[in-house]
Amino acid sequence: MHQPASFLSSISRGDPPTPPSSPPEKYLRWSFNQIAHASHTLAASLAASGIKPGMRIISFVNNGVEWHIMLRAALELNCLFAPLNPRVAFNEKEARHMMAMIGPSVLLVQDSNTAEHIQLHAPEAFGQASVKLFSTGGEDKADIPASWQDFAAFAENGIAGERVLKSLEVIRKPDDVTFIFTTSGTTNLPKGCPYTNSMCAGMISAYIQHSDLTRDPDRVSLCHMATSHIMGGVGYSMGFHCAGLKVVHPAATFDPGSSLKAINLERASDMPCVPALVYAMLAHPDFDQVNTDCIKHAHLGATTILPEVIKMSMEQLKADRASEAYGMTETGPALAHRYYDLSVKVPEIVTSGTILPGAKVRVCDPETNKPVPRGAAGECHIGGSFIIKEYWVGPTQRSRDAFYTDEHGLWIRTGDQAVMHDNGECQIVGRYKDMIIRGGENISPSAIESIILSKFDLVTEVVGVPDEIAGEIPIAVMSKKKGQEVDVSKVRQTLIKELGAAWVPEEIIDIKTLGIDDFPRTATGKVIKTKLQKMVIENRESQVNVYAGTDLLDTLTRVWTKLLGVSPGTLTPQTSIHDWADSLIQARFSAVLMRETGLLIQLQNLIDHPSIEGQAKLLSARGGSGAQSISDMKPDRDGPPGIHDMVHTSGDEARYKKTQDLAIETLKPLGLGWEDVEDVIPMNAIQETFVKYRRPQTSNHRHAFLCNGSSVDHLEKALKATLAHHSMLRTMAMYFDSHTSMHITIRPSEQWFSKCIRHLPAVKKAEDLAEVVYGDVELDNAHFPGPMMRFIIVYVEETKCAGLVYMVQHSIFDAVSLQLFLDDFDAMLTNPTTKLKPHVPYKAWADSYYNLQYSPIAKASVNWQANRLRGIYKNPEALFPIQRAPEWFKGSSEGWIDIKTGKPGPPRKALTKNGLGVKGITGQGTLKDIQALKIKHNIEGSQIVKAALAVVTTRHTKQPYALFGQSQAGRTWPFMLPWQANRMPPAMDVDGPAVQGTINKLPIHKSETVLDMLARLQAEQYELNRHAYAPMNQIVAVLNGHQTDIEVRNFDGKVKGAAWIESEGGEGDFVRDAFKRQVFNWLPVPPVFEYKRIQKVQVESRTDLCCLWNCIMLDQTTLMINPTWDDAQLYLEEVEGLLDELLRLSEKFAAEENWGKRVEEFV
Structure with missing residues (x-):
């Protein structure tokens, strides 16, 4: 409707009349015969210019007749047609990438600005195109740029090319690629989605059939979506045309006034929409003057559709029916409602309908790709005849990473969370990437957006931003109508009432504060939440510090x-x-x-x-x-520590001199001396357990990250700046005596960095970082005496950026302190001028622990733990799993040392192939009444899984109680009275390891109810928390019959701590052994690895244990358990069986109907 009636009239055989109700001006209005004649003439002209079957055509045009006739000409010649959004031409990287990937012989543009930018951004591919066509759109004053031909004049030459066209041998094969549509890529470059002849034909046929298009000859497509998008090009253009129906383009791009005009003049009946298009039409001043009763179907999609949008489309826009459909560029339309099956009432739950003929849809566990039961949420996977088989990512490069094949064929993972209902309708409930995980609870942005829209008629988009405590927090960005007033406090109160406090956005901000008038969108109008999230984060960081007030x-x-x-x-x-x-x-x-x-x-x-x-x-x-409380904790000292700076010396000159001599001896091999020492910090008993050398990989973690947008030099500078801010990661270790182990923190210097940072040759792909020096007995570890953290920097060719691999010894970090490091590292990569905020110095916390470890409070904790565990050594049958090989090692045991002899140990044979144990497996279950347990009985969800682990253990041991270790986060100031601890800075910000470990001894009383057992475990957990810091070495000493640690005669710390208390074999040593068998680790929030510049590739824990049960709440009710284990002790099948037992029993214990049952029913 935006193009003049006379445009291309010379090749369209006539000037058809405009409709009776048309305005004085005429616009282009063609019959099928006319468009067929025009496209055939264009095909002949292309053939006469040397264009042959198999060549490639790119169009950079908006909606208009040029797209239609070029499409049909390409089909007649069997050429590949790639309709690209004209905006691509203005993005240098995207334009160069797409032009090189497709390699066009023909280019079609419609304005001089686009033509200029294509030539500027992709000169090589531009020069190789033999036909460059410029369409004026019928405007007489348009100038044709140099190197380009006028599209209309070129098409008119087709009459002379008819003979050449007839001479061409056009052989069409079902698998010939006909179309290339594009979708966004993970590298920010578009990916090509290739469609073949058979895929397009089948898709159009299925769309016509499912949409009932042949049933009513008065259906009219209001195609205001971009024809460069698959739904605009295939569904609402080709689909309607192939059904013999009219297609109306109101304007070159969406304009609400033009769309209303099309409804008025052409009586359009079917319109594809995203919610923003509906809002724009309703808000247009001409809306009240337009009769919209001709609209039969508002077809909504491209985002989660809320019931309020359906209601608005039917009640305000006056559409007879409105529904959500679902598909992707990679799949075409996969789910939709049959028009005549739709209700004329607003649905309570919006679904995407049923599966189109030829398509396959299933909802799967995103970890296993296995279908979940109907009614359960999972990831939507699509298969069938119409999905593409691969992505085009370069001239010859193809990618299949998003696809997988099983016995049912090829599938693509969509990343969308869905529920398949019993009637076969599928409901899209959100994007997995959009889901906000706040304190372990999954928060759906669409649920918040729906409440705000329905209660306040306010359009919002909710995104998650990182938070150091909650993991993520929701932020709502509102787009107000002109003159609309919003009471944010009422919005918050409504959300609290409807959804609960956890779901309330931390901020509700006006979109104008971000410097924009509308949300960033794709060509189809879909909000790009990743871009919006980035804008919100940058806005928060740039705001003036809110804490500037002096009062x-x-x-x-x-x-x-x-x-x-x-x-x-x-x-x-x-x-x-x-x-x-x-x-x-x-x-x-x-x-x-x-x-x-x-x-x-x-x-x-x-x-x-x-x-x-x-x-x-x-x-x-x-x-x-x-x-000044934090800065006072870390005095500004230029030189090494003096006698009063090291708590373990107690002001004794001889102890100070011994410390100095041992440190010099430890540092000498690195070319460092006493002047390089920043601090000497005593370890606690758990750190001492971690650091004790048994093998090169003793208590190691290995992590690998891709550092997007960072060169090798940039990464190294950011890493050094971050390490300068985190002293515990610049560490060596030594033994002062047999029961006093120390960390030596080293001042940052080029000499130190040269010993802990290594550069290695480039790797091809990001995933190759996981294999860099993997298993290398010299390089793939960090161990006593140090450096206790070692880094490898490499260049990644495919992503054109640097990658980082590090190995770190568990004695210098825990999950909280490592997160502080990664946050700061990401900040330095993002902005090298960032001034990092101070953290609570670890030395202050460690010195306090050392000073108070023999205090009355500490001794009371030791006695509580010892009394609870006394006598367990008499029952070795309670230990589980059984020991099949010497020692306990997750990961490689190459180079292991027998701790009792100090000599190399015999080889250990893996029972599980390919080192799977250290990587682990996962399983999921649903703890459906976990919240009721907390609210009604004040019992935490962790007790459900711990109780299940205890019962499962006793099933296998046949003993009256279960023994297993448990990780304790700590994060308090130990051995202090409450009034003292309250005056200390938050332990959450202590920049070092505060993690502790304890032993669970859990009797199983068969006559006890499940609820009573859970309550008993919860009561004991409170005591475990209270006594979490009881020093393990003191517990062992007391159980072995000593008042305190005993001094080992002739102890030699240089042999890597190879001989002390563990060789005694007493009751206390039995406790050490019990802790290593299996450890329960509860994570109420999944680990967050969402950063601006760093991207997780690998996280591997190599603790010296038999089996570690990482139990993670993915959302409010979904439990994931990730066991990792010692390959020499357990078979994969055994772990799989235990995992299944643990999950199923946890589900039963979490069901309220089972709480009154006796435990004996589950043993």
């Missing part, structure tokens, strides 16, 4: 306002934060307040002082902000 009450109010995302003035001094913030937000407040302002307030303080006014009075009573 204490004002400062606290500002912090809470920011953290809660409420409007200024919402919170008063008397506001109780308990009414607004859950425990997770309160934990975040404590850490954020300390890090950003230096103000110190503990969680218990927030419980005791719920009002902001009360918190301000508490801080004021302490005599100031305490902003």
Whole structure:
């Protein structure tokens, strides 16, 4: 409708009349005969210019007649046709990439700006195109750029080319590639989706059949979607045309006024839409003057469709029916509703309909690709006749990474979360990548968006941003209508009522604060959430520090306002934060307040002082902000530590001299000396267990990351700057005596970095990082005496950026402190001028632990643990799994040393092939009533799985109790009275390892109910938390009959700690052995590896254990268990069996209907 009626009239055989109700001006309106004649004439002209079957054609045109006749000409010649969005021409990387990948012989553009940019950005491919066509669109004043031919004049020459066209031998094969549509790629470059003759024919036929297009000759396509997109080009253009129906293009690109005009003049009946198009048409000033009762079907898609959008389409736009459809560029339309089966009522649940003929759809476990039961959520996988077989990613490069094949054929993983209902309809519930995981709970952005839209008529997009405590937090970006007023506090209150506090966005911001008027969108109008998320993160980082207020009450109010995302003035001094913030937000407040302002307030303080006014009075009573508390913990000292800087010397000159001599001897092989020492820090008993040398990979982790956009030099500079900020990662180890092990932190210097950073030759792909020096007995480890963290930097050819692999010894980190390092490293990669924020120095925490480890509080903890475990050595049958090989090693045992003799140990034979044990397997289950257990009985979900592990263990041992280890996060200040700990900075920010381990001894009382057992375990867990820091070496000593650690005679720390207490064989040593058999590790939140510049490739834990049960809550009810194990002790089949037992029993214990049953029913 935007093109003049006279355009290309010389090749269209006539000038058809405009409709009776048309305005004074005429517009292009062709019959099927006319378009067929025009396209045939164009094909003849192309043939006369040397274009032959198999050659390739690219169009950079918007909606218009040029697209239609070029498509048909390409089909007649059996040439490949690639309709590209004209915007591609203006992106240098994308234009060069697409032109080189397709290698066109023919180019078609419609404006001089596009023509200029193609020639500028892709000169080589441009020069190889023999036919370059420029369409004026019928505008008389348009100038034809040099090197280009006028499209209309060129097409008219087809009459002379008829003889050449007839002479061509056009042989069509079903597998000839006919179309290339494009989709976004992970490298930010488009990927080509190749469609063959048979795929296109089948897809169009299925679309016509499923949409009932042949049933009503009055159906009219309102195609305001881009024809460069598969639904605009295939569905709403070719699909309607092949059914003999009319297609209307209101404008070159979507314009709401033009679309309304098309409805008015051409009585369009079927319109493809994303929600934004519906909103735009309803908001247009001409809407009230347009009769829309001709609209039969509003076909919605490209994003999660909310019931409110369906309602709006039917009640305000007056569409007879509205529905959601689903498909991808890679699959074509896969799910849709049959038009005549649709209800004229607004559905309560929006589904995408049923499967189109020829397509296959199933909902699978994203980890295993196995279908989940109907009604359960999983990942939507699509197969069938119409999905592409591969991506085009270069001139000859093809990618099949997103596809897999099984006994049912080829499938593609969509990344969308879906539910298949019993009636065969499929519901898309969100994107896995869009899901926000806040404190272990899955938060669906669409659920929040739906409530806000339905209750406030407000369009929002919700994205997740990283958070140091919660993992991720939701942020809502609102797009208000002109003159619309929004009370953010009412929005928040409504969300709390409808969804709960955890689902309330931390901020609700106006889109204009991001400097834009509309959300970033694809060509089809779909919101690009990754771009929006990036804009939100950058906006948050650029904001003026909210903590700038000098008044204490004002400062606290500002912090809470920011953290809660409420409007200024919402919170008063008397506001109780308990009414607004859950425990997770309160934990975040404590850490954020300390890090950003230096103000110190503990969680218990927030419980005791719920009002902001009360918190301000508490801080004021302490005599100031305490902003210097962290810096005071780490004195500014230029040289090495003095006698009073090392807590273990106790001011003794002889101990100081011995420390100095041992450190010099340890550092000499590295070319370092005493002047290079920054600090000497005592280890606690768990660190000592980690550091004790048994093999090169003793208690190691190996991680690999791709550093997108970073050169090798840039990565190295960022790494060195980050390491300078994290002293525990610049570490050597030594033994002062048989029960005092030490970390030596080294001052950052080029000499030190040369010993812990290595450059190796380039690798081809990102996944190759996982194999760099893998298994190398010299390089694939970090062990005593150090360096305790070693780095390898390589260049990755395919991604044109650097990659980082590091091996780190567990004695210098835990999950929390490593996250601090990765956050800072990513920040330095992103911006080398970043000033990293200080963390709580680890030395302060470790020195405090050392000083208090023999205090009355510590001794009480030791006695509690020892009394609980006393006598277990009399029952070795309780140990599980059984030991089949010497020692306990996950990962490689090459080069292992017998800890009792100090000599090499005999070879260990793997029972599981390919080193699978250290990588592990996974399984999932549903803990359906886990929240009810917490709310009704105050029992944490971890006790469900721990109880299940205890029962499963006793099934195999036939003993009355289960023994297994348990990781304890710690993250408190140990052996202090509450009033003392409350005055310390948040332990969450301690920059080093605070993790601890303990032993569970869990009796199984068969007559006990499940609920009673869970309550008993919860009560004991509180005590385990209280006594988590009881030093393991003291527990062992007490159980062995000693008051404290015994000194080992002739102890030689240089033999890597090869001989002490463990050789005694007493009751305490039995405890050490029991801890290594199996360890329960509970993670309420999945590990987050979402960064701006670094991308996880590999994470591998090589602890000296038999079996580690990592139990992770993926969302509110979904449990994932990831066991890793010692290949020499367990067969894969055994672990699979145990995993299945553990998952199934956990599910039963989590079901409320089983809580009253006796345990004996499950043993």
